[in-house]
Amino acid sequence: MPVVRPVLLVLGISQIALALWMVADPASFFTHVGGFGARNDHYLRDVATFEMALGVVALIAVRRESWQLPVLTFAALQFTLHALNHVRDAGKAVASTSGAFDAVSLGAGAVLFAILAWTLARRPGAA
DSSP states (O other): OOHHHHHHHHHHHHHHHHHHHHHHOOOHHHHOOBSSOOHHHHHHHHHHHHHHHHHHHHHHHHOOOHHHHHHHHHHHHHHHHHHHHHHHHHGGSSSSOOHHHHHHHHHHHHHHHHHHHHHHHTTTTTT
């Protein structure tokens, strides 16, 4: 499926970029993206470790076809849960991004990854 590799590449690069931003400048990340509740640099760096791990495995999956289905399935689940968390707290966003926009964009990512994973899983010989 020709679209899978570019999607995984964008996912990998974007997740690694977010992780690096969270680690390098947690105050800026909190101001522009993560402004929910009180700022806690330790927890921002904790979240960065998950973002980095997803980004790295997504980049590996660009080249390793056998990784594509598991990585897309994991990304769909992670984005779904992340979107639900943003739906719950959408009215509490104090960053420059909107909590509602974050929930919708995460939900759109979840749908994209789920569709790609489902399509890969239905290929002949997929297991």
